[in-house]
Amino acid sequence: MNPEEEVQDPAAGDGAQPEAAQHCGLIAIVGKPNVGKSTLLNALVGQKISITSRKAQTTRHRITGIRTEGPNQFVFADTPGFQTRHGTALNRSLNKAVTGAISDVDVVLFVVEAGRFQPADAQVLKLLKPGIPVLLVANKLDTVHRRADIAPWLQEMQQRHPFAEIVPVSAKQPKDVKRLMDVCARYLPRQPWWYGEDELTDRSEKFLAGEVVREKLFRLTGEELPYTSTVVIDKFEEEPSPKHDRFVRIAATIVVERDGHKAIVIGDKGERLKRIGTEARQELEKLMGAKVFIELWVKVRGGWADDEARVKSFGYE
Ligand SMILES: Nc1nc2c(ncn2[C@@H]2O[C@H](COP(=O)(O)OP(=O)(O)OP(=O)(O)O)[C@@H](O)[C@H]2O)c(=O)[nH]1
Ligand SMILES: [Mg+2]
Numbered sequence: 001m002n003p004e005e006e007v008q009d010p011a012a013g014d015g016a017q018p019e020a021a022q023h024c025g026l027i028a029i030v031g032k033p034n035v036g037k038s039t040l041l042n043a044l045v046g047q048k049i050s051i052t053s054r055k056a057q058t059t060r061h062r063i064t065g066i067r068t069e070g071p072n073q074f075v076f077a078d079t080p081g082f083q084t085r086h087g088t089a090l091n092r093s094l095n096k097a098v099t100g101a102i103s104d105v106d107v108v109l110f111v112v113e114a115g116r117f118q119p120a121d122a123q124v125l126k127l128l129k130p131g132i133p134v135l136l137v138a139n140k141l142d143t144v145h146r147r148a149d150i151a152p153w154l155q156e157m158q159q160r161h162p163f164a165e166i167v168p169v170s171a172k173q174p175k176d177v178k179r180l181m182d183v184c185a186r187y188l189p190r191q192p193w194w195y196g197e198d199e200l201t202d203r204s205e206k207f208l209a210g211e212v213v214r215e216k217l218f219r220l221t222g223e224e225l226p227y228t229s230t231v232v233i234d235k236f237e238e239e240p241s242p243k244h245d246r247f248v249r250i251a252a253t254i255v256v257e258r259d260g261h262k263a264i265v266i267g268d269k270g271e272r273l274k275r276i277g278t279e280a281r282q283e284l285e286k287l288m289g290a291k292v293f294i295e296l297w298v299k300v301r302g303g304w305a306d307d308e309a310r311v312k313s314f315g316y317e
Pocket of ligand 2: 037038039050051052058059079080081
């Protein structure tokens with residue numbers, strides 16, 4: 001078989017691809033907090049892998065999301081928003097995840113909000129290594145009401161840095177995401193795939209469980225709760241069940257910094273904590289195809305985000 005023919009036909013992807021025709025590459029997604037990196041990762045992978053919220057510092061680890069289509073295997077690395085303000089142990093860990101993810105990649109998606117380029121964006125741009133192509137992804141295009149305003153800004157961006165390409169998108173618009181995928185495909189070297197065709201992430205179900213609880217925590221508390229809260233999974237056990245194909249028992253602790261924060265998380269008569277648990281359970285049941293039982297606790301650990309040992313013990317590298 002002529003491998004070139006395979007490459008020409010991305011729709012021919014549901015069977016095995018001959019190794020000689022396979023393309024595979026690593027694509028880092030970086031940017032300042034809250035620009036929509038994780039929303040984009042999920043859209044590119046076609047499934048929710050990485051949690052998202054309106055709060056900054058939602059992503060706290062490098063998270064791999066994989067998409068295999070036709071001859072192409074895209075290995076995306078979502079990263080935390082780069083922190084420029086406070087040098088806490090947690091922030092240092094977040095930034096380490098960013099700097100660790102940008103070397104040895106085939107292409108970088110540098111995500112900014114369309115029409116905006118701020119000092120925090122410039123700091124991220126400075127981290128990028130010469131020699132690796134950078135695509136400027138101008139996200140949240142749907143929030144730009146006067147499209148005419150965007151043209152001069154795009155020109156300004158082209159002058160700022162020799163971006164390989166500039167791709168304006170809305171992560172919430174499937175046709176934009178498809179267009180971005182097609183651009184990314186051009187940067188995948190020809191080499192055998194690194195992951196199985198059906199693999200979506202390198203993260204365990206236990207890790208995802210902690211992330212989903214943290215997402216519900218962030219979404220249901222909003223601005224009231226500072227970002228210095230985290231979730232630790234104490235138990236993640238698959239148990240035999242006569243009624244269900246899979247039954248998973250999870251216990252998790254939400255760690256906050258102050259008694260006042262604990263009260264916010266628990267809510268009136270425990271209502272909020274209950275809702276966090278219910279929403280997390282429903283989402284995890286779908287994600288894992290299992291019946292899930294989840295038990296949540298709240299613990300106060302003052303100053304944990306600035307305590308190197310504690311930050312490590314809570315699973316941050
Ligand atoms: N209107 C609009 N909102 C978006 C778009 N992409 C992301 N968002 C929203 O922006 C917020 C932040 O999205 P995330 O994907 O969590 O952003 P992030 O860059 O991963 O944030 P951190 O992990 O905290 O650095 C969420 O409320 C998203 O729903 C978009 O294209 N348009
Ligand atoms: Mg994120």
